[in-house]
Amino acid sequence: MKIGVLSDIHEGINRKRTGENILPIIQNWIDTNKPDVFIIAGDISAKPQKALTLLKQLRQACSPTKILFVHGNHDVYDESSVNAYETLLQFPGNLGNGVVKLNKDWVVIGDGGWYDYSYGLPEYTTDDFKKGTFRDFTWPDKTYAHWSESDQDVTDRYIRKLSYWLEKHRNQNIIMVTHFVPFSRFVEVKNDPGWDFFNAMQGSSVFGDLAKQYNIKKYIFGHVHKRYHEQCNGMEIICNPLGYYPHEWTTGSAEEEIASAIKMITI
Numbered sequence: 669m670k671i672g673v674l675s676d677i678h679e680g681i682n683r684k685r686t687g688e689n690i691l692p693i694i695q696n697w698i699d700t701n702k703p704d705v706f707i708i709a710g711d712i713s714a715k716p717q718k719a720l721t722l723l724k725q726l727r728q729a730c731s732p733t734k735i736l737f738v739h740g741n742h743d744v745y746d747e748s749s750v751n752a753y754e755t756l757l758q759f760p761g762n763l764g765n766g767v768v769k770l771n772k773d774w775v776v777i778g779d780g781g782w783y784d785y786s787y788g789l790p791e792y793t794t795d796d797f798k799k800g801t802f803r804d805f806t807w808p809d810k811t812y813a814h815w816s817e818s819d820q821d822v823t824d825r826y827i828r829k830l831s832y833w834l835e836k837h838r839n840q841n842i843i844m845v846t847h848f849v850p851f852s853r854f855v856e857v858k859n860d861p862g863w864d865f866f867n868a869m870q871g872s873s874v875f876g877d878l879a880k881q882y883n884i885k886k887y888i889f890g891h892v893h894k895r896y897h898e899q900c901n902g903m904e905i906i907c908n909p910l911g912y913y914p915h916e917w918t919t920g921s922a923e924e925e926i927a928s929a930i931k932m933i934t935i
């Protein structure tokens with residue numbers, strides 16, 4: 669079984685900046701390469717309704733391929749992120765709806781997740797991260813995402829949900845997916861407090877702890893706009909964002925960049 673993986677498509681920004689229609693390029697890639705499953709690990713767009721429209725469009729255009737999705741932070745930018753989360757569950761391939769069985773041995777378990785400041789620098793307080801402002805920059809989620817609970821409580825909710833599913837499927841081969849980062853080594857430390865302060869908003873080490881505890885075979889995430897693909901103690905770890913044009917792209921062509929960003933894995 670072939671599984672295509674991509675995250676951080678940021679359709680609106682990349683379409684406007686490149687002047688190219690991003691979604692049909694992804695559709696073409698899927699048509700040509702014919703993966704059985706295509707997993708999008710969050711940040712497809714900047715609003716839940718838009719994300720839902722794009723996902724439905726992709727599903728219709730690529731019907732032989734099963735499209736799976738977890739939300740990113742940008743996908744829940746809304747007056748109510750809880751409502752945004754619910755809206756996105758209308759997409760049947762949203763992993764927040766439940767475990768997806770691929771065959772008798774393999775399942776996919778995931779949800780977008782959030783962050784609990786576990787990658788934050790120790791010299792700052794929880795209150796500092798809660799405000800999310802360093803010098804004159806405020807982390808955009810603080811302005812555009814609106815949960816009714818604290819970041820830690822939001823993260824805890826995901827952890828409880830994922831733990832429940834993982835426990836139920838512990839004897840199967842599991843592909844785990846979150847948008848947010850499960851292991852601290854994928855959080856870039858630049859020794860510049862203007863950057864490192866915001867590492868608090870990159871993910872939660874508990875996602876990684878769960879992955880180890882349940883012997884996850886493959887872990888897919890996004891959010892950090894840097895590509896990783898490695899094997900570690902029997903776990904294949906993939907982070908392959910498209911990222912923002914132009915500074916995060918390695919080519920000038922949307923078609924080439926999308927083709928180089930998508931990772932095809934097999935089970």
Ligand SMILES: [Fe+2]
Nearest residue numbers: 676711740891
């Ligand atoms: Fe992103």
Ligand SMILES: [Fe+2]
Nearest residue numbers: 711740741891
């Ligand atoms: Fe993100």
